[in-house]
Amino acid sequence: MDEETLDKQTAESIRTSLVTWFRENCRELPWRELDDPYAVWVSEVMLQQTQVATVIDYFNRWMEAFPTLQDLADAELDDVLGLWAGLGYYRRARMLHEASQSLRETGMPTTHAELLEVKGIGAYTAGAISSIAFGIAVPAVDGNVKRVVARLFALEDVWTSKGEGKVWEIAEELVDPESPGDFNEGMMELGATICRPKNPKCLLCPVRESCQAFALGTPETYPEPKPRKKPKKQTTRVVAHRRDDEVYVVRAEDGGLLGGLWGFPSSDAQSEDAPSDPVGEVVHVFSHIRMTYELHESSETPEFPQMEGRWVPIRDLGDLPMSVAMKKVAALLSMG
DNA sequence: AACTCGGGGTC
DNA sequence: GACCCAGAGTT
Numbered sequence: 001m002d003e004e005t006l007d008k009q010t011a012e013s014i015r016t017s018l019v020t021w022f023r024e025n026c027r028e029l030p031w032r033e034l035d036d037p038y039a040v041w042v043s044e045v046m047l048q049q050t051q052v053a054t055v056i057d058y059f060n061r062w063m064e065a066f067p068t069l070q071d072l073a074d075a076e077l078d079d080v081l082g083l084w085a086g087l088g089y090y091r092r093a094r095m096l097h098e099a100s101q102s103l104r105e106t107g108m109p110t111t112h113a114e115l116l117e118v119k120g121i122g123a124y125t126a127g128a129i130s131s132i133a134f135g136i137a138v139p140a141v142d143g144n145v146k147r148v149v150a151r152l153f154a155l156e157d158v159w160t161s162k163g164e165g166k167v168w169e170i171a172e173e174l175v176d177p178e179s180p181g182d183f184n185e186g187m188m189e190l191g192a193t194i195c196r197p198k199n200p201k202c203l204l205c206p207v208r209e210s211c212q213a214f215a216l217g218t219p220e221t222y223p224e225p226k227p228r229k230k231p232k233k234q235t236t237r238v239v240a241h242r243r244d245d246e247v248y249v250v251r252a253e254d255g256g257l258l259g260g261l262w263g264f265p266s267s268d269a270q271s272e273d274a275p276s277d278p279v280g281e282v283v284h285v286f287s288h289i290r291m292t293y294e295l296h297e298s299s300e301t302p303e304f305p306q307m308e309g310r311w312v313p314i315r316d317l318g319d320l321p322m323s324v325a326m327k328k329v330a331a332l333l334s335m336g
Numbered sequence: 337a338a339c340t341c342g343g344g345g346t347c
Numbered sequence: 348g349a350c351c352c353a354g355a356g357t358t
Contacts, residue, residue, distance in 0.1 A: 043353085044353065045354095046353095047352085047353040047354095048352090048353070048354045048355075049341095049342085049343090049351090049352055049353090049354055049355095050342090050343080050344085050352065050353085050354095051344070051345060051351085051352050051353090052352090052353075053344090053345075054343080054344060054345075054352090055353090086342090086343070086344095087342075087343075088341085088342025088343040088344085089341055089342055089343085089354085089355090090341080090342080091340095091341060091355085091356080092341090092354090092355085095355085095356090119355090119356090120354095120355070120356090121355085122354060122355045122356080123354090123355090124353070124354060124355085125353085125354075125355085128353065140353075141353095142352090142353045142354075143351075143352060143353075143354085144352085144353065145353085160337090161337075184353090185353085187353095188353050189353090191353085192352090192353080197346095197347095197350070197351065197352095198346085198347065198350085198351095199347090225350075225351090226350085226351080228349090228350080228351095229339095256340095256341090257340085257341075257342090258341095258342085259341095284342095284343095285342095285343090286341080286342055286343080287340085287341075287342065287343085288339080288340065288341075289340095323342080323343090324342075324343060324344090325342085325343090
């Protein structure tokens with residue numbers, strides 16, 4: 001970091017103001033009351049691209065089902081995904097499960113470098129766990145921190161690799177060596193509650209006096225918005241197979257969209273002829289796909305030879321995981 | 337550097 | 348609708 005951007009006195013002022021503010025104003029969140037590196041890990045993975053308010057209930061249910069790393073390692077994937085269903089980005093749950101099994105003997109890594117080697121733990125999450133659970137003075141830069149740093153130093157570019165690198169450099173100089181966890185949580189808490197994307201509450205901000213964007217009078221204009229692409233339109237044909245009075249679902253192949261979750265057997269609607277006239281459609285928007293599910297019904301049971309545990313009546317799904325998208329499709333059936 | 341991975345809160 | 352969320356892995 002060059003000193004024209006950040007002098008030592010400014011840095012010290014920001015960190016003491018921020019840490020003091022955080023300790024007086026932090027929200028009571030379930031993972032803040034446990035003092036458990038495993039709980040910090042679980043919460044940080046759930047919080048990837050997911051808002052705090054959404055995570056709270058999932059976190060409590062998860063910790064009740066899998067209180068320790070060993071409990072998670074012993075769990076079945078279906079139970080793991082079942083507790084994750086609705087959170088999205090299901091690979092997070094699969095990687096958490098796998099990682100818990102590879103760490104069964106050693107327990108949680110306690111250094112930044114070791115944490116970075118764990119599947120599903122990247123630069124942000126390694127920084128968060130290191131600082132919050134182990135008191136290691138490393139930065140943790142998420143979307144909130146990018147926005148806060150961008151405004152403090154009037155940076156427009158935080159989304160290119162160059163701009164992101166700059167934010168990490170600043171965060172590294174800024175992080176409080178005495179209380180890195182409170183500092184990093186404070187930056188994120190500030191971004192979530194005060195330094196919001198729109199309508200920031202600058203009059204309540206503890207670091208307002210150090211904020212260049214506030215001084216310029218246009219805090220909202222920093223940083224530049226992340227470039228986004230429109231979700232591509234795509235159609236998937238799904239089939240509700242009926243036998244007797246039951247509708248059957250299957251488990252989607254791992255790896256792809258909604259992999260590992262249960263739902264109607266699907267095929268690309270591009271080339272082949274439809275098996276029947278569709279009985280309904282639902283649209284579900286993913287981050288990168290605007291998907292139209294075209295529902296067909298069939299009384300044929302072509303794949304039923306492999307009945308052992310593979311085809312399950314939707315009525316008997318129980319706690320098996322089904323995505324929100326497939327639940328939308330299922331809702332079509334009951335509307336008749 | 338671009339792409340793949342969900343779903344929901346909020347304006 | 349648009350925008351964003353305590354991102355990571357793969358290509």
